[in-house]
Amino acid sequence: MAEYKNQTIVMDEATGVLSVSESLDREQQGTYVLTVLAVDGGSPPRSSTASVTIFVEDINDNQPQVILPSSNLSCLTVSPSTRTGSIVTKIYAVDRDSGMNSDITYQITARQPAWPSPFQIDSHSGNITLANRLAGGDYGMHHLFIVVRDGGKPEPLQATVWVNLLINETLEQCYLTSVPPYPSQTTEPPVFSQLEPLSKPAQSCTEPPWLVLLCGLGMMVFSACMLLAATVIFVRHKNLTRKQTSKREEITPHKLFVKLCYK
Template sequence: MWGGIRRRSSDGSWFSAFLFSLLLFCGRQAMAELRYSIPEEMKEGTFVGNVAKDLGVDKSSFTDRRFRVVSGSKDAFFEVNPDKGSLQVRKKIDREELCQGSGACQIELKILVENPLEIHYVVVEITDVNDHSPSFSEREQSFEIAENTSPGTRFELHAARDPDAGINSIRTYTITSNDHFDIESSQSDEDKIPFLVLKKSLDREQKNKHMLCVTALDGGKPPRSGTLNIIVNVSDVNDNPPVFTQDSYNVRLSENPPIGMTVIQFQVIATDSGTPSLSNNVTVNVFILDQNDNAPVIMYPLSSNGSAEGVEEIPRNVNAGHLVTKVRAYDADIGYNGWLLFSLQEVTDHSLFGLDRYTGQIRTLRSFTETDEAEHKLVILVKDNGNVSLQIAQNPNWYRASPEAQTPMKL
């Protein structure tokens, strides 16, 4: 019977502890990594790659090997064709829904093969298709600009958004032909921010309102576009708008903040109080910092009921340094909060087994003798490097067997 408990430690770190009973065993687990690439929005059944062929599996033995995708989600995007051994699309993929931003969008899969048991890793890159048009958050934007505003003054416009990535994202902004205004843009992270630029002085007595149209174009072929209507009301006399002390602000905010918490306070200098009122704006970049709010999760070994326990076998005649097994775990946190360390919490014979604290590999420290027990119990602790005190532990199970020369030993 397998069982486990999850706890918090006194030093602020998540860790997983599990009973690891070893039946010392000579089997090997073959591993390989394949890489494929497909565009998004491909229909169900679309061929991705011939996994069986790329792994060198003979057609005559393919059916017996029982290829399948191991997925932790009910909404798996890929599956292996049982007749052809090919990886194919199971569900249509929307790249923008799956991966936000312009970076590479990849899906990592595990392919399980039986007879003998093997696990192979497959990475599928989802490339972008220009299936979205640029769009603005509002249909129009208004400005109050004093007639004595100096040429060259810039006014930040609403940035258009395009979920597509790379060349299919927003590439340029244009403005309707006019005598007084031009448009420029600057890059900010993944967004291209447009600015309305005054190129010729305004005269309220000649024209008190300017109607313009800004168009955002992406890099697709053909390009897609979105528009923003600009209304400029020319004001008289009041020629000093409010000014922020900085052009932009950067704020670092820990995740899971309480609702209502103050994120930033601005200092604004306003020297005029005329009518009509003037306005200004500023860019605020908020960076969300990771908190240690996820415990390590044991990936291997796992018992049939899902608890972090296992049994391994090795023969008595192995030498010192023999790899018994490797404990595998991951932590959803990043940086130091996701850095895992392994340690032996309990072991029947400290002279017989050693654990690498960084890799989770368990190896023999010496050869077995006739006096060694046939069964050994190891309790492994997996711990992250967070500051918040968290821990996980499991109740150990004992395994006992009479020692026999040249026979496997339970651990």
């Protein structure tokens, strides 16, 4: 027989088989400890006890809960002088499950304005960072649609949240009364590397054309100066070599004449 107060776990006294009388939920109670008493039919009867611990396995029955931001209407102002790589904000979520079922990942699946965007998210930490240097075209409101997934199999559970970032010179608190409609499908291109964001090649497109032209002219002038300097050095070296050769030719006959007279 098994001694357990709420009789959630019951035992067949004839076979010793343990069974449950109701469904179990690991989030409610993860372990059960029972004391089993075995008694023989002898006279006098002999008995012994054993302690049995039952661990309840977890199933993926809880979806992630987004703690931060607290609302889809939350808004944060970002300074245009923010350095590339700086953490702008963080998405924080929890999952009541355990193991892989509580392993949370974060992904940006839609943006407003559309891709490319100066922001990226770390899939494990939830940190949203500035991927590219901000330019004039980046000013204004940016809406990021974040999908938070757990690691449950075969199908993960998920939650969603909007992150709203206003790029503005003044760091006053921004307010929202509405967000873009929820996207029906993901519009985010696949992420090939966390270290090399896809939006990085678009950075050069934000540079003013006159600045690109000025940089090109500067490189041409620098190359011309280097070529001129190399030419001057080569000519001077050649002239110096020629003078030294002429001096040797003038001195050699004189020395030879002196030697002959001495004899």
